[in-house]
Amino acid sequence: MTAVLEGLAVNPAAPACLLLRLLEPEYEGVWSALASRRASFPEEVTAAIVRHPHPRVRGALARNPFVDPEVRGLVVDDPDWLVLARLAGAPDRSRPVRPLPDPLIDRMLTTYENDCLQELFGSRQIPFRFLLSCAHHPVASVRRLAVNVWTHLSDGERAALLRDPHPQVRDSAHHVQENDDAEATERRLGPLPPPRNHWTSGILVNHRLSRTVVDWLLRDPDPDNSWVLAHNYSTPPDVVAGLVEHPDPEVRRELACRDDLARALVDVLARDPDPRVRTAVSVRAELAEDERAAIDYTVSADEDFGPFEHHTRPAPDPAASAVYARSRHPLLRRRAAKDPGLPSELVGLLAADDDLGVRVLLAHNHPAAPPELLLRSYLEHRGRARDLLTEHPRFPVGGLGVRFADAAVPDERRLAVLDPGLAPVTADRLTRDPDAAIRAGATRHPRLPGERLLALLDDGELDGHAAANPALPVAVMHGLLG
Structure with missing residues (x-):
């Protein structure tokens, strides 16, 4: 029954009243799933999580990698140290970390104790540009962080830190300057x-x-x-x-x-x-x-070619990226492909590149990657971040059912269940697929015939996925709670 309740907790169509019931003590076993695995919450549910009496619920929201960082930040002033530490830490190290909003970072830097701050500094949630701005912050402990980007500061900013009115800022600045002595x-x-x-x-x-x-x-x-x-x-x-x-x-x-x-x-x-x-x-x-x-160089096609956390590094030089994009050297074109600010003309050029690494890096890192490139990259490259391509807003999901439902390779059949127009009969058939991930995806598909969906609520393997299907009638959802 736990799998069914967890399915209800993450069901995107579950009404607020049902989610609020799942936050009650009798459903403690699904609190973490509800708070940490949903991509969005009704407003009243978010409020209930933030003020929930158990810190485990609030901490689960703090570590939720799917919601906007602003939602995670609602617990920034939580009274429990564990919740603060979970907000400060990276929510999910298996996927790129999104930066926290500047006001939220500012609040943490000026109110959190050192143990939580160490979590924050190692979490990759602070944008590089925020560190640059620290040189002008009114709080000394925050100004001191600017020494971590010393070589990127202007001469005037470095000079100001060297004569800062606070001794710890001055000492840190002199210490970094001495690295070149x-x-x-x-x-x-x-x-x-x-x-x-x-x-x-x-x-x-x-x-x-x-x-x-x-x-x-x-x-x-x-x-x-x-x-x-x-x-x-x-x-x-x-x-x-x-x-x-x-x-x-x-x-x-x-x-x-x-x-x-x-x-x-x-x-x-x-x-x-x-x-x-x-x-x-x-x-x-x-x-x-x-x-x-003229150099006999080698180029590997066996790398991960995954997404980068661009906010953690200086922005690429547009002029350099333009030169790299037109280079005959594939490794330089790969550098250009990592630039999320690459103009559309060069995006089109690199999308048709004959180097796999160029194409896949562009697909992972550019917000306007062409839909056909995203699909091609998924089909051609099996790096660890491959599935993240299907989460790209421009990934072409329409028509995937017809194209891939009968593919010989399971990784390709999995694409079929992403199609919002998947034929009901195909969804039904794929719930019996030999591949577990395909069975699960088909069971969650909203076009799965209702009779089959209800039957799967009694399936020992797929019942939780059936409970997560947004097409499940609300009356049935409430009935599952008893």
């Missing part, structure tokens, strides 16, 4: 050799190094030191040149990604015996298209 790096490391741990490794990889530290890394037998020197932006040119023939291809590939790599070394690595090194060189900005084409 070789003498400060030496002081942080202490006597050489320093202890090798996560903290010191982060310094060696990312901070400016003095010649003393560089020479120590060259003498020290740790095999990771060569990669550190290949990666660190401050490694002197003579040391970089000495690594170009290093036996480890991972070191040479890291060199190939350096912004300051001398052109002579670019030419050497373009002929490297390792295809990964040559490929890394082939996308360097200074190369002309003919120079890229």
Whole structure:
């Protein structure tokens, strides 16, 4: 019976009065399903969840990945720590996280304690542009967050943080500024050799190094030191040149990604015996298209090519995306395909690209991806985010029943149950399909014949899906509650 009640809890056609009954103590077993798995609520049900006496219900709403973030944010001032922590944490790590609204983030940053804030900082719910705005925030603890995007701040913003009236903001700003100070790096490391741990490794990889530290890394037998020197932006040119023939291809590939790599070394690595090194060189900005084409690079079609959380990173440069979109190099066109702001002309160009990665990345990341591209990407690529394509607002669901109900492959037959015009007789047949997901989808389909739908309420496997069918008569829904 629990499956049936959970089906009712997520049924999009369930009336408010029924959902309110499910919030009563006798139905405690379905509270979480009701609050965390619905994409929308009647207004009075939302209010009842927000003021529900049990924090488990309010916490379930806070972690609901399907509702708008504003709805989750209704519990921002909840009296229970667990509810606040669930709002601060990412709602569902299996799908892209949506950003929280700015006023909500502001409220959390200025009222939450450190343990919840740590959840928030790791949740990917704070937009990059919000972090940029923190430099001007009236609250010192929020201004301090701006140091996390230090290199993206203007000179004036950095200067203001360095002389901020609050000592913790000033200290944080000076600490970040010292990352580019070789003498400060030496002081942080202490006597050489320093202890090798996560903290010191982060310094060696990312901070400016003095010649003393560089020479120590060259003498020290740790095999990771060569990669550190290949990666660190401050490694002197003579040391970089000495690594170009290093036996480890991972070191040479890291060199190939350096912004300051001398052109002579670019030419050497373009002929490297390792295809990964040559490929890394082939996308360097200074190369002309003919120079890229002359490199024997490789392109993989086995990647996930999924969606990106664009709000967590700086917006792409439109001019660069336009250049990439017209490049002959598929890896550069893939970069363009990730840009959600790509203009329609270039969307059309990349939608017809001969590279699978370009097409699928465009389908996942552009809000105006062509419907036929979305369907083609679903059919051609089996990455982990494949099913998310069917949730795209432009996914072409009409006519899928006729096209795919008899497909030999289950993944294609599943498309049939997305068709709002699916023939009732076909829906009936698909409730008996060998594939469990197809049976479940057909059972939830509103065009399933009523007689079959009622019969499935007594099916031990499909009863919960039948209870979730929006075509289920409201009288029957109430009858299931007893």
